[in-house]
Each structure stands twice: as structure tokens, then as C-alpha cells.
Amino acid sequence: MNLIRSYRNWRVYRDTVTELGRLSNRQLHDLGIVRDEIKMVARKAT
16 A cells, blocks of 8 residues: 555656646746746645
């Protein structure tokens, strides 16, 4: 069970990083995020 949860959390993290990484700097700014914060925001999503 713990392995499955860890895998799901990792997938959410990777998907979030990928999706935010595709946004332009302007779009990120509109969300209140700078590019350097993407990984931190993705960690909070899990």
C-alpha cells in the first residue's frame, strides 16, 4: 500500500512539474509563480 501511495505521489509531482514547465513566464506570473518555484509548488501538490 505504501509503495502504491509513493508511486502516485511521484506521478502527481512529475505531472505537475511537466505541466507548469510548459507554461510561459507570463502565465506563471499570472499564477503568482516564478519558474524557480515550480518544483516547490509541485511538492506541495502531493
